[in-house]
Amino acid sequence: MPSTEIILTENIPGLGVEADVVKVRRGFARNFLLPQGKALEVTKSSMRKLDMLKAKRAEREAKELNEAEEIARRIGKSKMVFTLETGESGKAFGSVTANDIATRIKNELGTEIERHRIVLEHPIKSTGEHEISIKLHADVTATLTFTVKSATEPKPETEEAPESGARTRSPRSRDRK
Numbered sequence: 001m002p003s004t005e006i007i008l009t010e011n012i013p014g015l016g017v018e019a020d021v022v023k024v025r026r027g028f029a030r031n032f033l034l035p036q037g038k039a040l041e042v043t044k045s046s047m048r049k050l051d052m053l054k055a056k057r058a059e060r061e062a063k064e065l066n067e068a069e070e071i072a073r074r075i076g077k078s079k080m081v082f083t084l085e086t087g088e089s090g091k092a093f094g095s096v097t098a099n100d101i102a103t104r105i106k107n108e109l110g111t112e113i114e115r116h117r118i119v120l121e122h123p124i125k126s127t128g129e130h131e132i133s134i135k136l137h138a139d140v141t142a143t144l145t146f147t148v149k150s151a152t153e154p155k156p157e158t159e160e161a162p163e164s165g166a167r168t169r170s171p172r173s174r175d176r177k
Contacts, residue, residue: 002026006039007046009053018060019053068137071111075134080104080146084127095123096148101132105144124148 003023011017012033015024021042024033033039040046082100084092098118106112119133127148134142 004029005042006033007042007050007053008033008039010038012038018057019050021050065137065139068140071109071113071136072134072140072142074109074111075105075142075144078105078109078144080108080144082146082148083151084125084148086127086150086152092125092127092150095125096130097123101144101146 002025004026005021005023006029008016008018008020008022016022029039029041034041040049082096082104084094084096086092098115098120101118101120102113102115113134113136117135119135124130127150129145129147131143131145134144136142
């Protein structure tokens with residue numbers, strides 16, 4: 001298969017990041033990457049542009065790292081409380097999902113985080129305090145601690161039993177008389 005070397009001008013998942021020199025198939029470069037401005041052919045003039053692209057990439061990465069660290073500090077300081085509907089036995093009807101957590105972070109902290117960055121092995125269905133990780137950057141992981149409470153407190157099981165002597169009739173049995 002014929003291939004060619006190109007210089008990427010932006011991040012392309014599965015291929016590389018800005019200022020990388022990569023080998024791709026000629027058709028992919030000719031039909032997709034070059035016409036859309038996502039890559040440059042490797043020439044003497046484009047090699048000079050490579051230094052500018054590397055500086056731009058370093059500046060962008062430093063900015064992203066600083067933003068991720070700031071968001072991690074704000075997430076670490078926040079205390080969130082989620083409320084779940086529970087039955088009489090204390091078993092939850094719903095669960096707290098990554099989407100719920102992302103929405104709450106956006107509402108309370110004003111920071112939008114993709115739900116895929118929130119690390120949950122399974123939805124949280126139990127009450128109590130929980131701790132999860134959020135991958136904000138390749139080098140920055142925030143830890144969010146939150147509490148899940150029941151919407152209705154479980155009733156004590158020492159309720160009075162109905163009197164054994166009292167008989168109740170169903171509405172149908174009254175109609176039959």
